[in-house]
Amino acid sequence: MSEFAIDVRGLVKRFGEKVAVDGVDIQMPRGQVWGFLGPNGSGKTTTIRMICGLLNPTQGEGTCLGHDIVHEADQIKLATGYMTQKFSFWSDLTIRENLEFVARLYQTPSMREHVDVTLETLGLTKRQHQLAAALSGGWKQRLALAAVTMRAPKLLLLDEPTAGVDPQARRDFWDEIHRLSTDGMTVLVSTHYMDEAERCDQIVYLANGKVVTQGHVNDIIDASELITYRAEGNGIRQLASGLRGQPGVDHVAYFGAALHVSGTNRALLEQVTANREQTSIEWQEVRPTLEDTFIALMAHASDDRRPHA
Amino acid sequence: MISPRGIFARTGAIFTKELIQMRRDRLTFGMMFAIPVMQLILFGYAINTDPKSLPTAVHAEEQTAIVRTLLQALETSEYYDLVLETADPEESARLLASGKVAFVVSFPAGFTKRLIRGDRPQILIEADASDPAASSNAIARAETIFTQALRHELTGALAHLAPQPPPFDLVVHPRYNPEGVTQYNIVPGLLGVILTMTLVMITAMAMTREVERGTMENLLAMPARPSEVMLGKILPYVVVGAVQTVVVLITARYLFNVPFAGAMWILLLGVAVFVLANLALGFTFSTIAASQLQAMQLTFFFFLPSILLSGFMFPFRGMPNWAQMIGEVLPLTHFLRIVRGVMLKGAGIEDLQGALIAMTLFTLAATAVAMMRYRRTLD
Ligand SMILES: Nc1ncnc2c1ncn2[C@@H]1O[C@H](COP(=O)(O)OP(=O)(O)OP(=O)(O)O)[C@@H](O)[C@H]1O
Ligand SMILES: [Mg+2]
Numbered sequence: 001m002s003e004f005a006i007d008v009r010g011l012v013k014r015f016g017e018k019v020a021v022d023g024v025d026i027q028m029p030r031g032q033v034w035g036f037l038g039p040n041g042s043g044k045t046t047t048i049r050m051i052c053g054l055l056n057p058t059q060g061e062g063t064c065l066g067h068d069i070v071h072e073a074d075q076i077k078l079a080t081g082y083m084t085q086k087f088s089f090w091s092d093l094t095i096r097e098n099l100e101f102v103a104r105l106y107q108t109p110s111m112r113e114h115v116d117v118t119l120e121t122l123g124l125t126k127r128q129h130q131l132a133a134a135l136s137g138g139w140k141q142r143l144a145l146a147a148v149t150m151r152a153p154k155l156l157l158l159d160e161p162t163a164g165v166d167p168q169a170r171r172d173f174w175d176e177i178h179r180l181s182t183d184g185m186t187v188l189v190s191t192h193y194m195d196e197a198e199r200c201d202q203i204v205y206l207a208n209g210k211v212v213t214q215g216h217v218n219d220i221i222d223a224s225e226l227i228t229y230r231a232e233g234n235g236i237r238q239l240a241s242g243l244r245g246q247p248g249v250d251h252v253a254y255f256g257a258a259l260h261v262s263g264t265n266r267a268l269l270e271q272v273t274a275n276r277e278q279t280s281i282e283w284q285e286v287r288p289t290l291e292d293t294f295i296a297l298m299a300h301a302s303d304d305r306r307p308h309a
Numbered sequence: 310m311i312s313p314r315g316i317f318a319r320t321g322a323i324f325t326k327e328l329i330q331m332r333r334d335r336l337t338f339g340m341m342f343a344i345p346v347m348q349l350i351l352f353g354y355a356i357n358t359d360p361k362s363l364p365t366a367v368h369a370e371e372q373t374a375i376v377r378t379l380l381q382a383l384e385t386s387e388y389y390d391l392v393l394e395t396a397d398p399e400e401s402a403r404l405l406a407s408g409k410v411a412f413v414v415s416f417p418a419g420f421t422k423r424l425i426r427g428d429r430p431q432i433l434i435e436a437d438a439s440d441p442a443a444s445s446n447a448i449a450r451a452e453t454i455f456t457q458a459l460r461h462e463l464t465g466a467l468a469h470l471a472p473q474p475p476p477f478d479l480v481v482h483p484r485y486n487p488e489g490v491t492q493y494n495i496v497p498g499l500l501g502v503i504l505t506m507t508l509v510m511i512t513a514m515a516m517t518r519e520v521e522r523g524t525m526e527n528l529l530a531m532p533a534r535p536s537e538v539m540l541g542k543i544l545p546y547v548v549v550g551a552v553q554t555v556v557v558l559i560t561a562r563y564l565f566n567v568p569f570a571g572a573m574w575i576l577l578l579g580v581a582v583f584v585l586a587n588l589a590l591g592f593t594f595s596t597i598a599a600s601q602l603q604a605m606q607l608t609f610f611f612f613l614p615s616i617l618l619s620g621f622m623f624p625f626r627g628m629p630n631w632a633q634m635i636g637e638v639l640p641l642t643h644f645l646r647i648v649r650g651v652m653l654k655g656a657g658i659e660d661l662q663g664a665l666i667a668m669t670l671f672t673l674a675a676t677a678v679a680m681m682r683y684r685r686t687l688d
Contacts, residue, residue: 053686054529084530088523088525088526089524102531104325
């Protein structure tokens with residue numbers, strides 16, 4: 001048995017001319033929680049689909065839970081829980097019927113009680129006989145999540161599971177993820193939320209189908225060699241528009257009432273901030289946030305980034 | 310994963326889901342029962358409710374009171390609608406061939422004189438029997454109509470001519486019907502048509518519906534094998550096919566009085582194989598079609614030759630060779646042989662085993678194509 005829950009090398013996926021995934025390596029140990037990040041269209045969903053045997057890679061190979069991702073898809077499907085990005089449960093079945101369908105298909109023992117417990121945990125017992133179509137977007141997400149976690153798979157592949165979910169439910173979700181991971185479950189979560197990324201043991205950051213950076217949050221921030229200044233005071237709006245496009249300024253982002261100005265060239269950046277000393281603005285070097293880092297990474301990768309190239 | 314319990318559980322899971330979805334889709338569900346009833350009524354109307362006012366040409370070589378009486382009787386019977394008179398036998402033949410009239414009634418010269426002499430002169434009815442359902446009742450009534458008309462006319466001194474046998478010789482020439490199709494041919498055939506249309510169409514949607522509703526990715530991510538998905542999706546419609554069969558057989562018996570000469574078990578065996586053939590084909594279509602619309606189109610592409618080349622609409626043996634060859638591939642052709650054979654001719658299993666084998670082969674071939682075409686990934 002491979003020591004890795006996911007062990008893929010050189011994964012490539014082409015759709016006609018379009019290269020969606022371009023040589024991705026992932027070695028993910030069992031029992032960890034990893035975040036899968038990257039801009040829209042960077043290839044996260046496509047990579048996850050290849051890992052769980054839903055797409056055949058154009059090139060590359062690998063195993064998932066020790067099973068070959070091309071030839072042993074059946075075993076992978078049995079042992080993993082894949083939550084699709086788009087809601088893909090049956091909207092003309094009720095909430096309960098959807099859960100029962102999954103439970104039956106996976107031969108979950110004492111199916112009814114299992115479904116009862118899941119409904120209770122979700123707080124959907126009262127609504128169990130409503131059609132899934134009647135659920136709000138966030139509730140659909142929660143139903144889908146419950147359906148994949150219900151049968152306690154060894155590996156969870158979650159594609160933006162908390163998109164559109166409210167903060168309380170997101171916190172509950174992450175508590176649940178960490179509880180499951182303590183029990184030995186491996187979890188790969190794609191997300192666009194920084195706070196969620198920070199809850200992960202490791203982050204894999206994808207851009208244009210390639211892994212751009214990977215590691216713990218702090219390692220990623222360090223590795224970016226980004227320098228960030230925080231500006232506070234009156235007139236930061238004018239300041240922001242004045243700074244954009246200046247040499248040395250990679251990006252400018254609002255953080256509440258403050259402004260984060262980042263770049264990789266310390267000398268140029270200090271020049272910019274020094275010029276502004278006389279105004280009422282207060283400057284202070286801060287540690288870049290994960291978001292600063294990702295925006296910088298995206299900016300670097302963006303030269304050839306097109307939404308639907 | 311290969312344990313029988315597993316197969317049972319997964320097939321059962323899909324079966325249950327499909328049953329629920331089938332029931333929930335009100336429109337389709339309604340159609341499955343509305344269509345057979347509608348077709349039965351439409352087709353049944355044309356064949357079984359005693360068609361009247363059939364256009365008739367008269368070729369009378371003399372115009373006597375008795376001939377006029379007989380023609381009058383035809384007209385008042387409401388079966389015949391005397392639309393024109395003709396003096397030329399060739400013209401009457403043309404009228405029949407073109408379908409302008411359904412009958413030509415001819416009285417020879419000297420008819421009246423010979424009738425009175427007791428010579429039993431001929432009355433000739435040429436009938437367009439290509440649709441015998443339309444003409445047979447009228448033909449059957451003709452002798453009675455004439456005899457009763459004469460009973461009123463031949464009174465007093467001529468009364469001795471009235472009793473049976475009728476004082477004339479009615480000769481009927483049915484034409485254009487080499488196979489001798491009867492009205493009973495159509496209702497049993499309809500069973501096959503109804504099953505083909507509803508079952509192929511509905512199963513053709515089986516996979517495309519999952520694709521179009523975005524649930525395909527979820528289904529594929531689950532560990533159900535193609536054969537389990539196929540079986541689970543097909544089984545609910547076996548139930549539908551069984552219900553349709555019962556509805557049609559009851560209607561055939563009590564609404565259209567179609568006889569049932571053979572053994573029920575042979576018919577049911579034929580229905581079972583035929584239903585499976587159609588479901589397998591429908592499922593195959595659903596693995597080929599990219600959308601529901603395409604699934605519909607495939608269904609109709611299949612339905613059309615089924616109707617036209619199976620012997621349902623036209624006598625099978627009357628078709629050109631190439632058409633017969635296509636027809637031999639279609640399950641409906643073989644099913645029609647079974648259903649008509651059993652119901653009308655009382656055919657036994659040895660007469661029908663060829664048809665059963667042909668339908669079985671078709672089912673296996675369709676299943677093989679479906680299994681080959683079934684996509685296990687999203688590629
Ligand atoms: N079936 C397909 N056919 C053609 N192109 C595809 C297909 N699936 C994905 N792509 C393309 O591959 C690229 C990667 O898509 P993917 O869905 O993997 O991105 P993603 O990182 O999941 O994006 P998002 O954050 O928006 O979910 C995109 O450019 C997309 O248009
Ligand atoms: Mg995605």
